[in-house]
Amino acid sequence: MHMADALVSPAVAGTMYACSAAAAAYSVRQVRLDTDTKKVPVMGVMGAFVFAAQMINFTIPGTGSSGHLCGGMLLSALLGPCGGFLTMIGVLLIQCLFFADGGLLALGCNIWNMAFYGCFIGSLLIWKPMMKKGFTRGKIIAASVLGCVLTLQMGAFSVVLETTASGVTELPAAAFAAVMQPIHLAIGLVEGLITAAVLVFVYEARPELLSGGTAPERKGKLSFRGTLTALGAAALITAGLLSLAASSSPDGLEWSMEKVAGSAELEAEGELWQRAEAVQEATAMLPDYGFAGTQSAGGTAVSGIVGAAAVLLLCVGACLLFQFFKRRKGT
Amino acid sequence: MKGIDGAVYEIHGMAALAARDKWINRIHPLVKLLLTLGYIGAVVSFSRYDIIGLIGLAVYPVAGFLLGDLSLKEGCRRMRFVLPLVCLTGLPNLFLDRRQVLFWGVKVGAGLFSMLTLAGKGVLTVFASYILIATTSLDKLCYALRLLHVPRALVTQFMLTYRYVTVLLEEAGRMVQAYTLRAPGQKGIRFKVWGSLTGLLLLRGMDRAENVYQSMLLRGWGTDYGYQKGRVPLRVWDILYFLFWAGIIAVFSLCPVLPILGDLIGGILI
Amino acid sequence: MSHIRIDVDDLFFGYEKENDILKGISFHARESESVGIIGENGAGKSTLLKLLVGLYGQYRGCIRIEDIPVEKSTLSVIRSRIGYVFQDSESQLFMNTVYEDIAFAPRNYGLPEQEVEKRVERALKMTGAERLKEKQIYKLSGGEKKLAAIATVLSMTPDILLMDEPSGALDPQNRRNLIRILNSFGHLKVIASHDLDMVLDTCQRAVLMYRGRIVKDGPAEEILTDRELLEAHGLELPLCLQGRSGGLRKT
Numbered sequence: 007m008h009m010a011d012a013l014v015s016p017a018v019a020g021t022m023y024a025c026s027a028a029a030a031a032y033s034v035r036q037v038r039l040d041t042d043t044k045k046v047p048v049m050g051v052m053g054a055f056v057f058a059a060q061m062i063n064f065t066i067p068g069t070g071s072s073g074h075l076c077g078g079m080l081l082s083a084l085l086g087p088c089g090g091f092l093t094m095i096g097v098l099l100i101q102c103l104f105f106a107d108g109g110l111l112a113l114g115c116n117i118w119n120m121a122f123y124g125c126f127i128g129s130l131l132i133w134k135p136m137m138k139k140g141f142t143r144g145k146i147i148a149a150s151v152l153g154c155v156l157t158l159q160m161g162a163f164s165v166v167l168e169t170t171a172s173g174v175t176e177l178p179a180a181a182f183a184a185v186m187q188p189i190h191l192a193i194g195l196v197e198g199l200i201t202a203a204v205l206v207f208v209y210e211a212r213p214e215l216l217s218g219g220t221a222p223e224r225k226g227k228l229s230f231r232g233t234l235t236a237l238g239a240a241a242l243i244t245a246g247l248l249s250l251a252a253s254s255s256p257d258g259l260e261w262s263m264e265k266v267a268g269s270a271e272l273e274a275e276g277e278l279w280q281r282a283e284a285v286q287e288a289t290a291m292l293p294d295y296g297f298a299g300t301q302s303a304g305g306t307a308v309s310g311i312v313g314a315a316a317v318l319l320l321c322v323g324a325c326l327l328f329q330f331f332k333r334r335k336g337t
Numbered sequence: 338m339k340g341i342d343g344a345v346y347e348i349h350g351m352a353a354l355a356a357r358d359k360w361i362n363r364i365h366p367l368v369k370l371l372l373t374l375g376y377i378g379a380v381v382s383f384s385r386y387d388i389i390g391l392i393g394l395a396v397y398p399v400a401g402f403l404l405g406d407l408s409l410k411e412g413c414r415r416m417r418f419v420l421p422l423v424c425l426t427g428l429p430n431l432f433l434d435r436r437q438v439l440f441w442g443v444k445v446g447a448g449l450f451s452m453l454t455l456a457g458k459g460v461l462t463v464f465a466s467y468i469l470i471a472t473t474s475l476d477k478l479c480y481a482l483r484l485l486h487v488p489r490a491l492v493t494q495f496m497l498t499y500r501y502v503t504v505l506l507e508e509a510g511r512m513v514q515a516y517t518l519r520a521p522g523q524k525g526i527r528f529k530v531w532g533s534l535t536g537l538l539l540l541r542g543m544d545r546a547e548n549v550y551q552s553m554l555l556r557g558w559g560t561d562y563g564y565q566k567g568r569v570p571l572r573v574w575d576i577l578y579f580l581f582w583a584g585i586i587a588v589f590s591l592c593p594v595l596p597i598l599g600d601l602i603g604g605i606l607i
Numbered sequence: 608m609s610h611i612r613i614d615v616d617d618l619f620f621g622y623e624k625e626n627d628i629l630k631g632i633s634f635h636a637r638e639s640e641s642v643g644i645i646g647e648n649g650a651g652k653s654t655l656l657k658l659l660v661g662l663y664g665q666y667r668g669c670i671r672i673e674d675i676p677v678e679k680s681t682l683s684v685i686r687s688r689i690g691y692v693f694q695d696s697e698s699q700l701f702m703n704t705v706y707e708d709i710a711f712a713p714r715n716y717g718l719p720e721q722e723v724e725k726r727v728e729r730a731l732k733m734t735g736a737e738r739l740k741e742k743q744i745y746k747l748s749g750g751e752k753k754l755a756a757i758a759t760v761l762s763m764t765p766d767i768l769l770m771d772e773p774s775g776a777l778d779p780q781n782r783r784n785l786i787r788i789l790n791s792f793g794h795l796k797v798i799a800s801h802d803l804d805m806v807l808d809t810c811q812r813a814v815l816m817y818r819g820r821i822v823k824d825g826p827a828e829e830i831l832t833d834r835e836l837l838e839a840h841g842l843e844l845p846l847c848l849q850g851r852s853g854g855l856r857k858t
Contacts, residue, residue, distance in 0.1 A: 008422075010423050011463075046493050050494045053501075055538065058341070058506045107419075110373065110465075110466045174427070208540070211540060309599025312595075312602050313597065313598035313600075313602070317598065322399060325404055352745075474703075551693075553711075555686050555689075
């Protein structure tokens with residue numbers, strides 16, 4: 007579910023960065039990281055634990071395939087929504103930097119899709135209400151499975167919205183969702199069961215580690231107002247993305263297509279396309295750059311490729327020269 | 338277990354790369370972080386059919402790989418998560434975007450262009466992040482995050498996660514190894530052991546966190562002190578480097594440099 | 608008469624009620640003494656050390672370090688004077704490089720960066736670990752980790768050094784090196800260990816603990832050669848005194 011940089015547009019990435027940063031700022035305040043000094047090492051090491059535990063393959067009974075642990079739900083059950091959320095950010099950042107699993111620009115999206123839903127929704131909507139009257143084995147299992155399924159569904163749907171809003175795929179959002187949701191339903195079920203197994207073990211061995219039950223709640227508890235604000239923000243963002251997705255018009259070929267192919271003969275011409283082209287021509291940042299004698303089919307393409315080759319050659323040459331002189335200076 | 342060992346190996350490998358004393362490694366971390374984000378932003382801003390324009394932006398990773406003395410093979414290995422996903426997302430374009438364009442007199446589906454452009458974007462963005470992390474140690478990157486006003490506690494938490502990822506990975510690896518030695522022929526962990534194996538790892542993690550916390554307390558953690566400022570001074574070189582690449586990225590993403598250049602070369606040759 | 612550094616009187620402590628781990632410990636140590644706390648696993652050695660630096664709150668009795676009682680408000684003063692080396696170096700070294708880790712404490716106590724650097728250099732020199740300065744923690748061997756861990760507390764220039772099982776998992780050469788470092792530390796040191804050879808090599812005084820109580824406190828030479836006393840409390844003679852044939856061998 008980790009989104010790559012190539013799948014998001016800067017606008018979508020920026021929006022999601024802002025949302026995630028807001029949630030993070032809120033969490034930092036809530037868990038009082040600055041004064042409650044114990045939180046920092048516990049969250050740090052738990053992040054490392056989730057990362058390690060996610061690498062373990064669990065055999066799914068009756069099939070040959072394997073499942074993995076669901077980090078967000080587990081962390082929020084242990085550290086509460088805010089602590090879990092901040093911990094997940096660390097995990098996602100390491101996955102992105104060291105394993106290229108998810109992009110740097112798409113990090114905001116990934117934090118939202120995986121950490122926000124997993125920790126906030128999973129904890130506030132499911133874990134806490136269900137555990138209010140104390141833990142039982144059955145409730146822990148039900149909450150884990152329900153939480154993982156729900157938060158993964160929301161995450162998957164956000165991926166669909168963000169990708170569609172970024173306008174990188176021709177696939178209609180409905181079709182995309184029709185592929186994503188069922189797959190993540192299955193994944194959510196398995197992840198939920200694994201998470202349940204771990205939480206039940208913790209419950210039996212060291213119940214005081216679980217958060218949100220009858221045991222006196224530590225800091226990081228969300229007020230009712232806080233819950234409402236968070237849910238409201240989530241709803242607003244989802245709505246915003248939906249409208250963005252809806253308004254990403256069937257724009258047809260973009261203006262640069264013409265440049266790639268020279269005087270492109272578009273077969274799928276139509277009134278809509280021409281109007282779109284007119285709009286794009288008007289709003290395009292760059293003026294048209296036709297050059298005399300290059301308007302033949304593929305003309306610009308050819309010069310483009312020649313140019314590219316020249317630039318790359320120049321770049322390689324410059325770098326090698328630079329290194330050569332650096333090395334000589336160094337010796 | 339190969340996956341876990343592989344992950345440990347990969348993290349160590351990256352740290353070793355970043356610890357080398359290359360010229361590009363010494364560039365200020367904030368400069369590299371901002372450039373990388375800006376570059377990725379520029380790449381994904383390209384219109385979805387403009388594959389040739391995208392080629393121009395390849396100068397940044399090419400220079401990065403050469404100056405950083407990085408292995409292209411390693412860089413490509415890092416595509417393993419991103420590229421399949423990107424291609425799967427781009428693949429429908431091939432069938433759904435039915436319009437055709439003349440390309441050198443041949444009719445080509447427009448979807449092909451958008452799919453290739455998407456894949457190209459995937460490659461360039463992954464390369465750019467790779468250059469960042471392979472030439473910048475995590476300490477320095479965290480320092481850059483501090484300069485961007487990310488809270489100190491959060492940065493420390495992140496550094497601790499990084500520090501203990503390998504420790505806990507190795508611990509998980511040993512547990513899985515011990516499991517497989519006594520359960521021959523099993524590919525993963527059996528259902529019955531799901532909770533206890535992972536749960537024990539979790540409890541050990543919690544105990545370790547307690548120890549780490551104690552040893553941090555004993556060394557004055559939580560007392561007020563200023564973050565060590567100026568650990569990596571900003572040099573003139575860093576600013577020049579930043580301006581140079583910012584200029585190049587801007588020019589390549591705002592002007593059709595390549596066709597103009599191609600025409601010029603064509604004009605000279607003919 | 609030299610200055611009393613550690614003063615413990617009638618100390619009781621337990622994690623759970625009705626189940627005390629320490630049952631009435633009284634123990635004093637002076638400047639430049641070296642004390643080995645010995646006892647079988649679970650005798651309460653580590654718990655006692657951790658109480659001295661205030662890592663556990665709710666104790667009964669009295670603990671004073673350099674005449675300052677150990678309580679919440681005095682912790683930062685006390686901790687700046689005591690260096691505590693953990694049994695598991697992995698949890699003591701939590702930064703990414705050796706330098707950063709050794710510099711952690713001086714920086715936390717607000718020293719200027721030049722002074723921090725001086726402290727780091729000195730700590731590295733005292734442990735003979737100069738070559739490790741820029742190394743990443745994960746690249747260190749077990750012995751190197753122990754050296755680095757000791758350096759991290761020496762950078763605070765402590766008056767008291769507490770060590771929990773310092774020789775665990777060290778090879779003979781690293782162990783010898785550790786003994787050399789410990790013997791070169793001139794202030795008070797308290798070493799909790801069941802490696803009796805190590806205690807014999809580094810301490811003049813030994814305190815034998817058994818199930819939460821101090822059974823015997825006296826010169827190390829005397830306690831560590833008392834076979835009956837040791838065997839009655841779950842320990843054995845130091846290896847160097849056992850000899851293969853069972854006879855005594857002079858060190």
